[in-house]
Amino acid sequence: MRSLFRKLSAALFGLFLVVGGLTLAVTLVTSYLYQREVQQRIHRDLAAHIVNEELLIVDGEIAQEALEHVFHMMMVINPTIELYLLDPSGRVLAYSAPPGKVKLARVALDPVREYVGGEPRLPILGDDPRHPDSRNIFSAAPILRDGQHEGYLYIVLASEHFVSVAEMLRGSYILRTGAVAVVGITLVALLGALLLSRRLTSRLTRLTRDMTVFRRETLGPDAEETTTDIRRLPLKHDEVDELRVTFDHMATRIEEQIVKLEDQDRLRREMVANVSHDLRTPLTHLHGYIETLILKEGSLEPRQRLDYLEIALQHAKRLGRLISDLFELAKLDAMNEPLERERMSVGELVQDIAQKYRLPAEDCGVSLSAELAEELLWISADVGLIERALENVLDNALRYTPEGGRIDIRLEPLGDWLRIEVRDTGPGIDASELPLLFDRFHRVQRSEAKDEKRGAGLGLAIAKRAVELHGGNIYCESTVGEGTTFRFELPADTPVLNPPPLPA
Numbered sequence: 001m002r003s004l005f006r007k008l009s010a011a012l013f014g015l016f017l018v019v020g021g022l023t024l025a026v027t028l029v030t031s032y033l034y035q036r037e038v039q040q041r042i043h044r045d046l047a048a049h050i051v052n053e054e055l056l057i058v059d060g061e062i063a064q065e066a067l068e069h070v071f072h073m074m075m076v077i078n079p080t081i082e083l084y085l086l087d088p089s090g091r092v093l094a095y096s097a098p099p100g101k102v103k104l105a106r107v108a109l110d111p112v113r114e115y116v117g118g119e120p121r122l123p124i125l126g127d128d129p130r131h132p133d134s135r136n137i138f139s140a141a142p143i144l145r146d147g148q149h150e151g152y153l154y155i156v157l158a159s160e161h162f163v164s165v166a167e168m169l170r171g172s173y174i175l176r177t178g179a180v181a182v183v184g185i186t187l188v189a190l191l192g193a194l195l196l197s198r199r200l201t202s203r204l205t206r207l208t209r210d211m212t213v214f215r216r217e218t219l220g221p222d223a224e225e226t227t228t229d230i231r232r233l234p235l236k237h238d239e240v241d242e243l244r245v246t247f248d249h250m251a252t253r254i255e256e257q258i259v260k261l262e263d264q265d266r267l268r269r270e271m272v273a274n275v276s277h278d279l280r281t282p283l284t285h286l287h288g289y290i291e292t293l294i295l296k297e298g299s300l301e302p303r304q305r306l307d308y309l310e311i312a313l314q315h316a317k318r319l320g321r322l323i324s325d326l327f328e329l330a331k332l333d334a335m336n337e338p339l340e341r342e343r344m345s346v347g348e349l350v351q352d353i354a355q356k357y358r359l360p361a362e363d364c365g366v367s368l369s370a371e372l373a374e375e376l377l378w379i380s381a382d383v384g385l386i387e388r389a390l391e392n393v394l395d396n397a398l399r400y401t402p403e404g405g406r407i408d409i410r411l412e413p414l415g416d417w418l419r420i421e422v423r424d425t426g427p428g429i430d431a432s433e434l435p436l437l438f439d440r441f442h443r444v445q446r447s448e449a450k451d452e453k454r455g456a457g458l459g460l461a462i463a464k465r466a467v468e469l470h471g472g473n474i475y476c477e478s479t480v481g482e483g484t485t486f487r488f489e490l491p492a493d494t495p496v497l498n499p500p501p502l503p504a
Helices: 004-042 046-053 064-077 110-116 165-171 173-218 222-231 239-295 302-333 346-363 383-400 459-469
Strands: 082-086 092-095 125-128 131-145 148-156 342-345 367-371 378-381 406-414 417-424 473-479 483-491
Touching: 004 131, 004 173, 046 131, 046 148, 064 082, 110 125, 110 131, 110 148, 125 148, 173 239, 239 302, 342 346, 346 367, 346 383, 346 406, 346 417, 378 383, 378 483, 383 406, 383 417, 383 459, 383 483, 459 473, 459 483
Parallel strands: 367 406
Antiparallel strands: 082 092, 082 148, 125 131, 131 148, 342 378, 406 417, 417 483, 473 483
């Protein structure tokens, strides 16, 4: 019963069955009552005519010869009627029925008085002496002689023939034909209703099928959530329920997408503002020093000229790094192609990067060490992206670790995963800053880093995107005054569908 058409078919079948049965019943009962009314009206004065023609009671005594004559004559003319001679109290004095058939010795006179009292509303039913449990149509007339009430002539018009609707139906060809016609009309109407409902629901069925295909092909993994919601519906759910669930899910997705678009638009505006600021600063300095060199050409000492050129070069490098970071982040955001993975040893990569940063760390007065796992750890990854992510984290650690501080790189296995940990002894990050740490152009408000060492706020965003493209996680833990630890986890050798949960 999961189809709306089947539900409608069942409902229509039941409705037409009830309506058809009621129509047939009303038709038969109405025909039965109408026949009885017509028969009673036709014989309205039958008893009065007989009483006027024959003396049935003389001086309180039954005129037996006259009564037998009337009985015989009426049975010849119409064998379906029965005559009863009643005294003024309704007691049966004589009857035309066969001996032993009459069960009642007295007939109730209220219907009789109503019948003979004027213009009654027919049909009027009275007692049937042969059938004590049923009532029947009759004709009646009072027997009067010299103003004295001698009794009643009571004629049962239907006798024991046609005493029920079923017997009347069996005995009437017209009624049988009418009953068959009612059944046939009901079946034809039901068939028409089913064809009409089929035509009306077919479009809904096609729409439901198209929505289901759209849900599975377009929504991707979220379609499974909608399927689960549908399975939670009652067992008799239909296309309307499926459409409701799909619509609710799609409405939720649209609302989420609108929120994301609004957030992205806000981030885009902030990004444009930040990029404009970060680009303008080195460009302004670069322009200023070059202009100074041109204006003071010939008046500057060689050492001054060299200092100006070195400062201009530093700003040019800073500008180049910012442009490179922007290009790298845009490329990662637009990456729709699968990563160019290759199987590599993470230990060797970490060792190479540590060796690369050891000299810059010594120049800053920072101790750098790498602790590697005893066994070889392999992953399938884009070497360049993993290297860039680790370098960005190390750049951030070097930028804020004071002289005499320490940076430790640690590599450890986690079952099907591996973890790279970078820990520094810098000033730490306030808890309110941690949720925004990986946002683009967000720079932690700390005075410990020198101005020339402050980045544009893109390094950690690039690292986060690179790790996410490999199906991993990256997060940060920090204690103010003690230091900061960055951890990112990657699937070992082969990707795993569900990455390890982030710490609470």
